[in-house]
Every structure is written in C-alpha cells, then in structure tokens.
Amino acid sequence: MNYNSSPTAPLNFLNHKTGLWSWLSSTDHKRIGLLYLYSITIFFCAAAVLGLLMKIEKFAPGETIMTAQTYNGIFTIHGIIMIFIVVIPGLAAVFGNILLPIMIGAKDVAFPKLNLFSWYVYITGACLGLYSQFAKGHVPDAGWTFYVPYSAEVNSNIVIALTAAFVLGFASILTGLNFIVTIHRMRAPGMTWFRMPLFPWSLYATAWIQILATPIIGITLLMVIAERTLQIGFFDPALGGDPVLYQHLFWIYSHPAVYVMILPAMGVVSEIFPTFSQKPIFGYMPIVFSSLAIALVGYFVWGHHMFTSGMSYQARWFFSLLTFLVAIPSAIKVFNWLSTMYGGSVDLKPPLLYAISFIFLFTIGGFTGLTLGSLATNIQTHNTDFVVAHFHYIVFGGMGFGFFAAIHYWYPKIYGRMYNIRWANIAWAILFTGFNVLYFPMFILGLQGMPRRYFDYDPKFQTGQMISSIGAFILIIGLIGMISNLVYHVRRGAIAPANPWHGVTLEWQIPSPPPHENFDEVPVITRDPYVFDNPYTK
Amino acid sequence: METAFSGASNLAEAVDRAFIFIFSISFIITIAISVLMIYIVIHFSRKKVKNPKQFTGNTKLEIAWTIIPLIIVLMMFYYGKVGFTPMREVPPDAMPITAIGRMWAWSFDYGSGKISKDLVVPLNRNVRMNLLSMDVNHGLFIPAFRVKEDVIPGYKNYLWFRPIVKGEFDVYCTDYCGLAHSGMTAKVIVVDSLDFEKWLVDLKATGNIPDLPGLTVLKGNGCLTCHSLDGSKIIGPSFKGLYGSKRVVITDQGEKTVDAFDDYIKRSILDPNAEVVKGFNKGLMQPYKDVIKGEDLDKIVDYFRKSSEQK
Numbered sequence: 001m002n003y004n005s006s007p008t009a010p011l012n013f014l015n016h017k018t019g020l021w022s023w024l025s026s027t028d029h030k031r032i033g034l035l036y037l038y039s040i041t042i043f044f045c046a047a048a049v050l051g052l053l054m055k056i057e058k059f060a061p062g063e064t065i066m067t068a069q070t071y072n073g074i075f076t077i078h079g080i081i082m083i084f085i086v087v088i089p090g091l092a093a094v095f096g097n098i099l100l101p102i103m104i105g106a107k108d109v110a111f112p113k114l115n116l117f118s119w120y121v122y123i124t125g126a127c128l129g130l131y132s133q134f135a136k137g138h139v140p141d142a143g144w145t146f147y148v149p150y151s152a153e154v155n156s157n158i159v160i161a162l163t164a165a166f167v168l169g170f171a172s173i174l175t176g177l178n179f180i181v182t183i184h185r186m187r188a189p190g191m192t193w194f195r196m197p198l199f200p201w202s203l204y205a206t207a208w209i210q211i212l213a214t215p216i217i218g219i220t221l222l223m224v225i226a227e228r229t230l231q232i233g234f235f236d237p238a239l240g241g242d243p244v245l246y247q248h249l250f251w252i253y254s255h256p257a258v259y260v261m262i263l264p265a266m267g268v269v270s271e272i273f274p275t276f277s278q279k280p281i282f283g284y285m286p287i288v289f290s291s292l293a294i295a296l297v298g299y300f301v302w303g304h305h306m307f308t309s310g311m312s313y314q315a316r317w318f319f320s321l322l323t324f325l326v327a328i329p330s331a332i333k334v335f336n337w338l339s340t341m342y343g344g345s346v347d348l349k350p351p352l353l354y355a356i357s358f359i360f361l362f363t364i365g366g367f368t369g370l371t372l373g374s375l376a377t378n379i380q381t382h383n384t385d386f387v388v389a390h391f392h393y394i395v396f397g398g399m400g401f402g403f404f405a406a407i408h409y410w411y412p413k414i415y416g417r418m419y420n421i422r423w424a425n426i427a428w429a430i431l432f433t434g435f436n437v438l439y440f441p442m443f444i445l446g447l448q449g450m451p452r453r454y455f456d457y458d459p460k461f462q463t464g465q466m467i468s469s470i471g472a473f474i475l476i477i478g479l480i481g482m483i484s485n486l487v488y489h490v491r492r493g494a495i496a497p498a499n500p501w502h503g504v505t506l507e508w509q510i511p512s513p514p515p516h517e518n519f520d521e522v523p524v525i526t527r528d529p530y531v532f533d534n535p536y537t538k
Numbered sequence: 539m540e541t542a543f544s545g546a547s548n549l550a551e552a553v554d555r556a557f558i559f560i561f562s563i564s565f566i567i568t569i570a571i572s573v574l575m576i577y578i579v580i581h582f583s584r585k586k587v588k589n590p591k592q593f594t595g596n597t598k599l600e601i602a603w604t605i606i607p608l609i610i611v612l613m614m615f616y617y618g619k620v621g622f623t624p625m626r627e628v629p630p631d632a633m634p635i636t637a638i639g640r641m642w643a644w645s646f647d648y649g650s651g652k653i654s655k656d657l658v659v660p661l662n663r664n665v666r667m668n669l670l671s672m673d674v675n676h677g678l679f680i681p682a683f684r685v686k687e688d689v690i691p692g693y694k695n696y697l698w699f700r701p702i703v704k705g706e707f708d709v710y711c712t713d714y715c716g717l718a719h720s721g722m723t724a725k726v727i728v729v730d731s732l733d734f735e736k737w738l739v740d741l742k743a744t745g746n747i748p749d750l751p752g753l754t755v756l757k758g759n760g761c762l763t764c765h766s767l768d769g770s771k772i773i774g775p776s777f778k779g780l781y782g783s784k785r786v787v788i789t790d791q792g793e794k795t796v797d798a799f800d801d802y803i804k805r806s807i808l809d810p811n812a813e814v815v816k817g818f819n820k821g822l823m824q825p826y827k828d829v830i831k832g833e834d835l836d837k838i839v840d841y842f843r844k845s846s847e848q849k
Contacts, residue, residue, distance in 0.1 A: 068717055068718060068720070069717055072714075072716070072717065072719075141716070141717075142714075143714050147674075147675055147713070147714070149673070149674045149675065149691060150674040150675065150714070150715060150716060153673075153674065154716060237691040237692035238691075242692070243675060243690050243691060243692065243693075244690060244693065277582070277590060278590045279590045279591060279592060280592060280593075280594045281594070282593070282594065282595055282596075283594075283595045283596075283600055284594065284595065285595070286595070286600050308677065308686050308687050308688045308712075309688045309690065309695075310687060310688060310690060310693050310694075310695035313623075313626045316622070317619050317622070320615060320618060320619065321615055324611040324612065324614060324615045325608075325611070327607070327611055328604060328607055328608055328611065331603065331607040332600070332603060332604055332607075334571065335599075335603040336600075338571065338574055338575065338578065339596075339599070341575075341578045341579070341582065342578055342582065343582065343587075343590065343591035343593065344582055344587065344590040344591070345582065345583075345584045345587040345588065345589075345590040346578060346579050346582045346583050346584060346587070347583075347584040348579055348583070356575055356579070359571065359575065360568075360571070360572055360575070363567070363568050363571055363572075364568060367560075367563075367564035367567070367568060368564070370560055370564065370611065370614055371557070371560050371561070371564070373614075373615075373618075374556055374560055374614050374615065374617065374618025374619075374621075375618040375619055375621070375622030376552060376553040376556040376557075376617065376618045376619075376620070376621025376622040376625075376684075377553060377556050377557050377560060377618060377621070378618070378622075379553065379622065379625065379684060379685065379686050380553055380557070380681065380684050380686070382677075382686055382712065383677055383679070383686070383712035383713060384679075384712065447557075448681065449679070449681025449682075449708060449710065451677075451679060451710045451711070451712045451720075452712075452714075453714040453719060453720075454719065454720035455719070455720045456720040456721065457720065458708065458723075530594075532590070532592065535589075535590050535592075537584060537587065537588045537589070537590065538584075
C-alpha cells in the first residue's frame with residue numbers, strides 16, 4: 001500500500017507512514033475506513049462470483065453445473081458474506097469511518113483504538129465465515145437466516161458460521177458505539193445538531209440500531225449454538241423448543257438491520273444531490289426526522305417476515321399496518337431529493353448517476369416491499385423469487401448503488417486522484433442494465449409461483465430464469481468495468497483538486513487526500529451545512 | 539403457463555384485486571418519479587442553468603407528500619387486509635385434509651389411513667388443510683389458489699380454500715428444508731364431487747387406521763384381555779365375526795341359538811351370565827351394567843357392525 005507515487009504529493013494520511021504494519025496498526029479513522037473498504041471489496045467480489053455461479057446453475061432446469069448440495073451451500077455463504085460481511089458494515093464502516101469525523105470537524109472518532117479493534121473483530125468474524133467453508137465436514141447449508149429446526153439438526157458446519165455472524169455482530173456494535181459517542185462529543189465548535197450534514201445524521205440513526213438491535217441476534221445465534229452443542233432446547237421442537245420463537249428473535253434484529261444497510265445510503269445521496277445541483281438540500285429537517293422515524297418504527301415491523309408462520313390474525317394485520325407506515329419516511333426522502341435537484345444546476349457526473357439510479361431502484365424495491373407488506377399479496381409472494389428480487393432492489397439497488405455513489409463521490413477526496421469519468425459512465429450503464437435484466441424477471445417468476453432457494457425448477461419458469469441469468473453476466477461485466485476503473489486510477493488518475501465537485505461540507509475544505517489529522521486547526525462552524533453562496537456553474 | 543396468473547380458488551379474486559391496486563399505483567408513481575428525474579436532469583442541466591435557485595424547503599409540500607402517501611398506503615393496507623381476512627375464517631363445513639410435510643415429500647391424509655401423494659379435491663367444496671410437519675419447517679404453497687402457510691413442527695397451522703376451476707395445479711414447498719427442497723412438489727387435482735367420492739373410496743388405506751370409537755371403549759375397559767379380535771380363543775369368545783353370526787348359548791332354560799345383533803350384544807355386556815356361549819365358563823365375566831352405559835354401548839355395537847361390513 002504505497003501511495004507515494006506522486007513526488008509532489010504533500011504528506012497526507014496515505015503516505016505519512018508506509019509499510020503494511022503502519023496500516024494494520026493505524027488508529028487513523030481514514031486508514032481504518034480503507035482497511036474496511038479493501039476487505040469488503042474482496043468479500044463482495046467473492047460473493048458476487050458465487051451469485052453468478054448460482055445464476056449459471058439456474059440457466060436451465062435440472063443440474064447444470066453443480067449439485068443441489070453445492071447450490072444450497074453457495075446460496076448460504078453468498079447470503080452470509082453479502083449480509084454480515086459486506087452490506088451491514090458497508091457504508092458505515094467504510095465511508096462512516098473515513099468521513100464522519102471530517103464532516104463534523106473532528107480529528108478522529110471518539111475511541112480510535114476501539115475503532116481499530118472493531119476491524120480486527122470484523123476480520124476475525126469474516127475469517128470464521130471462510131473457515132466454515134473449508135473446515136472438515138459439510139459447508140453450511142441452512143441459508144443465511146439459519147431457520148431452526150433445520151439449522152439445529154443438519155449435519156454441516158453451522159456452528160462455525162453462527163460463530164462468525166456472532167463475532168461480526170460485535171464489530172457492528174462497537175462501530176455504532178464509537179459513532180454515537182463521536183457525534184455527541186466531538187462535533188466542532190458551532191456545529192449544532194442541526195448544522196450537522198445529513199450523512200452523519202444517517203450514521204447516527206444507524207448507530208442506534210446497531211447497538212440496540214445487534215445484541216438480540218448475538219444472543220439468538222448463541223442459543224442455536226447451545227442447542228446444537230449442549231442439546232438445550234430453545235427452538236428445536238425435538239428438544240422441547242419453539243421454532244417460531246427463533247424466527248421472532250431473528251427478525252427483531254434482522255429487520256432493523258435492513259435499515260442499518262439502507263439509512264447510510266440515504267445519507268450518501270443526501271450529500272450528493274445538493275453538491276451536483278449546487279443548491280441546498282430541500283427539507284433538511286424532514287430528512288433528519290424521517291431517518292430517526294425509520295430507525296424507530298423499523299423496530300416494530302419484524303413480523304412481516306413471518307406472515308405465513310401461523311401468527312395470530314391480529315398480529316398479522318398489525319405488523320402489516322406498521323410496515324405501511326414505515327414506508328412514509330422513505331417516500332418523504334425521495335420527494336425531498338427530487339426537489340433538491342429541481343431548480344438547481346444539475347451536473348450529471350458518475351456520483352449523481354448512481355444517486356439517481358439509487359432513487360429509481362429504491363422506488364421499485366420500496367413499492368414491491370409494499371406488495372409484500374400487504375397481507376393478501378404477501379401470501380402469494382412470500383418466500384418466492386419475488387422476495388429475492390425485492391430485497392436485491394433494496395439492498396443492492398439501494399445500499400449497493402448508494403455505496404457506488406459514495407465511492408465515486410469521495411474517491412478524489414480519499415486518493416487525491418480522479419478516475420476516468422467516461423469509463424465510469426459506461427460501466428454504470430452496463431451495471432444498471434445488467435441489474436434490471438437480472439432482478440426484474442424475478443418479480444414475474446415470483447408472481448408465477450417460483451419459490452426461492454430452489455436448485456431445480458419447473459420448465460415453465462425457464463424463460464424468466466434464462467433472462468435473469470443473462471442479466472447476471474451483464475451485471476458482472478459492469479462491476480468489473482467499475483472496479484477496474486477505480487483500482488487503476490488510484491495511482492494513475494489525474495491529480496484531483498481539493499474540491500473537484502464544488503461541495504460545501506467540511507471534507508471539501510481540506511486537501512485531497514486529507515492530512516493525517518484532518519484539520520490544521522479545528523474549524524468553527526457558523527452556518528447551515530448546505531449553503532452555496534457562490535454556486536459553481538461553469 | 540396458462541394458469542400461471544389466473545386464480546383457481548374462491549380466495550384468488552380478492553388477492554388479485556389487491557395486486558392490481560398496489561401494482562397500478564406503484565407503476566404510475568414509479569413512472570412519474572422516473573420521468574420527473576429525467577426532466578429535471580435535462581431541463582436543469584448545468585449547461586442551461588447558471589443560476590441555481592437557493593430555496594431550502596416548503597412546509598406545505600412536505601405536509602402534502604406526507605399525507606397523500608399515507609392515504610395511499612392505508613388504502614393498500616386495506617385491500618391487503620380485506621383479501622387476507624377470509625383466509626383465516628374457515629367455514630365450519632370444510633372437509634379436513636392433513637397435509638404432511640417431511641424431507642422431502644408431501645402427503646395428504648384424508649383420514650381412515652387414506653393417504654395420497656397428490657392432493658385430490660372436489661370442485662366447489664370447502665377444504666381445510668391441517669398442516670403437519672414430521673421434521674423441519676416446510677411451506678405449503680398452491681400458487682393457483684393464492685394460498686400459502688408454513689408447516690412448522692409442533693404448530694397447528696392451517697389454511698383453507700374452495701377450488702373453483704377443474705384441473706391440475708402445482709404444490710410447492712416454500713420453506714427451505716434442505717437437500718431436495720426444490721424437489722418437494724406435488725399436484726393439486728380438482729375433480730367433480732362425484733369423481734372425488736369415487737376416488738376416495740378406491741384409495742387404498744396405507745396409513746395408520748385410527749381406532750373406531752367403539753374399539754376405544756373396548757380397549758379402555760380391558761375387554762380385549764379376554765376377547766381377541768383375531769379369532770384366537772382366550773378366556774372369552776373372540777370378537778372376530780361377531781356381528782350377525784349365529785351363537786349357541788347356554789341359558790338357565792337350556793341351550794339355544796341366537797342371532798348376534800344389537801340386542802344380544804348389549805345384553806351380553808350388561809348381563810353376561812344370562813347367555814353364555816357354549817364352551818365357555820359362566821361367572822368369569824362381571825356384569826358391566828354400571829360401567830358401560832348408553833352411548834358407549836352403541837359405539838361398541840357400531841364397531842362390531844362396521845368390522846363385519848369390512849369383510
């Protein structure tokens with residue numbers, strides 16, 4: 001990791017110390033953020049390839065390239081990696097770490113050593129996840145949801161995978177804790193709560209979910225481990241346990257976890273729309289409070305993952321009602337983003353392209369979420385490909401495209417160099433096309449009754465499956481195009497100025513890459529975060 | 539493919555109405571948002587706009603786009619609830635069938651040990667599926683009927699429907715259950731009521747046949763200790779072939795022959811020593827006058843009659 005390629009580069013966080021150890025022992029929030037970025041990228045690529053393999057398998061009915069056992073193992077590890085190792089830490093651990101302190105005018109997070117420790121905890125968990133694949137015995141095949149009794153009884157490396165998720169949970173809790181204290185205690189003089197930019201606000205809402213909800217999954221997974229190793233019956237009816245209790249506990253965490261994924265992405269695009277419109281965010285307060293509302297109401301909708309599990313009629317309609325209510329804050333945000341661009345001077349650069357596609361994909365994901373939240377239509381679509389399409393639109397189209405928007409937005413800030421814009425645009429077009437060709441047919445397949453997690457399928461589904469598989473190839477080509485552009489230009493890109501997009505938040509007021517301690521002197525904040533007195537409109 | 543989107547049960551219409559309502563609104567709003575975004579990007583492009591407006595919000599708009607979506611989602615909620623509510627209200631006359639899920643096959647139990655691999659149901663009759671899992675979680679899904687419920691061990695979940703179209707439809711398992719999850723499929727076959735009755739009669743009983751109530755009474759009173767069901771002689775005469783047979787009995791008046799119908803059977807229980815079957819000893823069986831009463835007596839007789847019919 002030697003960024004000293006430019007002889008004229010002044011000392012910054014990338015080059016003030018060199019050598020691998022200077023990275024592995026760094027408590028600098030920006031370096032830790034990059035450690036997360038690189039580890040997440042590696043895991044993302046691995047899990048994306050696994051996704052492609054599944055799609056190749058599904059190109060035709062019957063066994064195509066792998067056995068049913070392999071397929072079941074692959075969708076399990078694809079889910080575990082994508083959810084626990086990539087998407088949940090994702091934006092908060094990477095861009096939260098790199099930018100949160102800078103955006104609130106701090107030199108670092110509140111607990112820098114704890115921050116580095118979180119990364120080691122994360123890597124330990126991620127390695128355990130890998131170990132579950134290579135340890136003696138069968139690869140785990142219970143799905144990332146680990147539903148009991150199957151996960152309590154099946155003879156595969158479930159305990160290792162559960163331990164991995166358990167450990168990863170701690171990294172998430174520690175990061176959340178760090179961010180909450182940082183935001184409460186470390187804001188620059190004059191930065192009142194409502195002068196704080198929206199990305200930090202979204203991280204704040206996210207952090208509360210991380211520290212309050214994650215312990216529940218921790219204890220739940222531990223109970224399954226106890227069930228498997230000590231034969232204590234919590235969830236397995238064969239041991240006197242209750243399998244539906246497991247589903248409740250699992251989703252009490254895992255539904256709020258969806259907001260851990262999506263809220264920071266909403267924060268990212270809330271930064272991008274003002275900058276690329278050279279216009280203040282529209283409805284700052286509604287966006288802040290809708291984030292908090294999502295974080296709060298998001299705790300009480302977990303039952304919508306269990307509409308067919310035999311819950312009482314009253315519980316079902318009540319969870320359905322709350323699910324519809326949690327859609328409102330998201331809708332409010334979308335309208336505010338559109339109004340931010342309206343009347344602005346809109347510059348369609350790659351970050352904005354990704355932000356706009358975020359809105360498009362998130363809208364489709366959101367509306368299909370309403371289809372799933374409505375009781376009658378849920379019964380038909382529950383546990384079908386419709387659900388798979390829906391959450392890929394939300395998690396990949398939402399969080400994923402939010403992440404891509406973020407990397408294209410802050411890339412010149414982080415590396416002090418610029419990627420190739422034309423290349424980025426082309427990669428975006430391929431990626432966006434591939435995404436929709438891959439996932440949209442799955443809505444139709446789901447409506448036709450194609451269940452999820454099916455290795456094999458009725459030939460009547462083949463057309464949709466084939467189109468979807470072709471989309472997977474297009475998507476992968478787009479990803480390769482996007483990532484190679486970014487990787488290639490880390491060292492070879494044109495030198496980027498401190499403020500290439502003419503943003504007004506604090507990170508754009510310091511050099512690119514930022515110096516080791518961010519600010520020479522602590523900034524004093526005297527006004528709102530999105531004031532464009534002198535819009536750049538060349 | 540032709541039945542992929544068309545409903546084949548009484549429940550489908552309301553579900554499809556909810557689908558159409560939600561999809562129409564979603565489609566319109568998604569298109570509107572997309573067109574608006576494209577319009578904004580073109581109309582307010584940096585090439586054209588050198589002087590971006592600097593407004594920061596509008597309370598009336600915020601209220602409008604909170605209230606209007608709220609009304610829309612409440613309507614969606616309403617349609618969903620209306621379509622769903624009848625799914626949990628099983629008509630009392632529904633025919634019960636137990637769907638048994640095990641790794642990795644369905645079977646459908648019609649009672650009396652009659653178990654089928656496919657779900658054959660009569661047209662226009664209410665059917666209640668009781669969901670029973672023998673191992674892990676499964677999900678019973680009949681897309682054409684718009685019904686799905688999880689089959690969870692230890693839970694008594696259920697669903698019901700009334701088939702309104704004849705034909706064959708798919709049954710899937712929708713809760714991941716291991717290696718051959720995707721092979722855990724079956725067919726629903728909807729036939730005319732008469733065809734169904736005939737099919738059910740012809741279906742061979744292969745499962746455990748539950749005891750008829752009369753046999754339960756016999757077992758509960760220890761009758762089988764002295765009277766066998768298979769013809770072997772224990773202390774008392776066997777029950778095998780009892781009903782309708784001719785019996786030679788010894789009474790106080792001497793030997794006579796009786797037809798073993800309801801009255802004789804009841805007499806033999808209530809006052810066994812009055813007529814003792816020839817070759818067995820008097821006084822070994824106590825009168826059951828105060829032990830087995832009215833309804834239970836009828837059940838026993840009923841059992842004997844039914845077991846004689848089965849031959």
